[in-house]
Amino acid sequence: MHETSDLRSDTVTKPTEKMKRAGMTAELGDDVMRDDKTTILLEKTAAEITGKEDALFVTSGTQGNLLALSVHSEPGSEIIMDEQSHTFVHEQGGVARIALCQPVTLPMKRGMMDLDRVREKVRAEDIHHPRTSVIECENTHNRAGGVPLEMEYLKGLRRIADECGAKVHMDGARIFNASVATGIAVKEYAAEADSVMFCLSKGLCCPIGSILAGPAEFVAKARRMRKVLGGGMRQVGFIAAAGIVALEEMVERLAEDHRRARVLGEAVAGMPGLSVDLESVRTNMVYFSVEKGPASELVERLAAEKVLCFAEGDNRQIRMVCHKDVDDDDIDRAVEALKKAV
Numbered sequence: 311m312h313e314t315s316d317l318r319s320d321t322v323t324k325p326t327e328k329m330k331r332a333g334m335t336a337e338l339g340d341d342v343m344r345d346d347k348t349t350i351l352l353e354k355t356a357a358e359i360t361g362k363e364d365a366l367f368v369t370s371g372t373q374g375n376l377l378a379l380s381v382h383s384e385p386g387s388e389i390i391m392d393e394q395s396h397t398f399v400h401e402q403g404g405v406a407r408i409a410l411c412q413p414v415t416l417p418m419k420r421g422m423m424d425l426d427r428v429r430e431k432v433r434a435e436d437i438h439h440p441r442t443s444v445i446e447c448e449n450t451h452n453r454a455g456g457v458p459l460e461m462e463y464l465k466g467l468r469r470i471a472d473e474c475g476a477k478v479h480m481d482g483a484r485i486f487n488a489s490v491a492t493g494i495a496v497k498e499y500a501a502e503a504d505s506v507m508f509c510l511s512k513g514l515c516c517p518i519g520s521i522l523a524g525p526a527e528f529v530a531k532a533r534r535m536r537k538v539l540g541g542g543m544r545q546v547g548f549i550a551a552a553g554i555v556a557l558e559e560m561v562e563r564l565a566e567d568h569r570r571a572r573v574l575g576e577a578v579a580g581m582p583g584l585s586v587d588l589e590s591v592r593t594n595m596v597y598f599s600v601e602k603g604p605a606s607e608l609v610e611r612l613a614a615e616k617v618l619c620f621a622e623g624d625n626r627q628i629r630m631v632c633h634k635d636v637d638d639d640d641i642d643r644a645v646e647a648l649k650k651a652v
């Protein structure tokens with residue numbers, strides 16, 4: 311049994327032994343000079359999986375999103391995103407600080423904005439107006455409970471972007487979770503966006519890193535911009551090697567995380583004092599509401615029972631995330647702890 315049941319995030323996953331060995335034995339070189347064969351192989355593999363011309367290994371998902379939004383936009387333009395998106399809520403306003411763009415936000419439902427409202431937000435050409443440069447979507451959508459986006463929605467965003475000459479960027483931090491849950495290939499999702507970012511460091515268990523994929527010209531610009539942000543890395547094959555292992559053998563096991571999240575969600579659904587929208591439990595997360603808040607107090611009581619998680623959403627919700635380092639016993643412990651602590 312694990313010392314604690316750590317349901318805070320899939321970012322806490324430790325690399326596998328095979329990943330560590332792959333790093334130790336990887337062929338290395340200076341990647342800023344494009345001498346690192348391991349990183350080049352990871353990028354090539356990621357480009358194939360996403361169906362894009364090229365891909366770039368970046369330090370984090372935040373960096374990948376920022377690069378994409380910077381490259382797709384011009385200063386003073388607008389980026390449409392939902393108001394619960396990671397980019398709007400969790401990236402310290404990088405879009406404003408570094409890409410020099412203004413975010414335009416809309417509410418979302420199940421991770422999706424209303425397409426008519428998106429269309430209304432697109433700017434008409436006028437000397438007074440900023441231009442609409444990018445529309446962003448998040449797949450899976452974290453704050454909507456980790457739900458995969460519907461293809462129809464993605465096609466709708468694509469159409470709107472094409473009509474106005476904007477780009478679509480997909481924050482696909484957990485796109486592999488979406489793909490495993492729905493059976494829709496990563497490539498198929500990515501085809502509806504100009505660029506896609508995904509994290510290696512979450513459910514795929516790498517210690518560090520994300521991927522940004524898109525057209526070759528876009529990736530070349532992102533590579534230059536990554537250097538501006540201090541993200542030009544040298545013998546980075548040392549960590550990219552883990553990414554290759556992740557893409558080869560850590561994807562299918564995400565289904566186990568989804569199964570455990572479902573078990574946990576259904577248990578929570580039966581508990582007085584808590585409520586969960588089971589339709590939102592589609593991948594590896596369970597968001598549930600605490601009737602008698604604040605949620606942070608329940609989080610503390612759970613921690614005393616060795617169950618770790620975070621309070622969210624105005625301190626009225628709790629998020630629990632399943633991942634490689636959470637097993638069936640951890641789920642049992644979480645359920646027992648909740649029964650005791652609520």
Ligand SMILES: *Cc1c(COP(=O)(O)O)cnc(C)c1O
Pocket residue numbers: 369370371372373375396397448450452481483484509511520
């Ligand atoms: C985690 C996450 C990111 C960014 O990841 P970091 O690697 O932590 O910077 C971006 N988008 C979503 C939806 C995420 O969950």
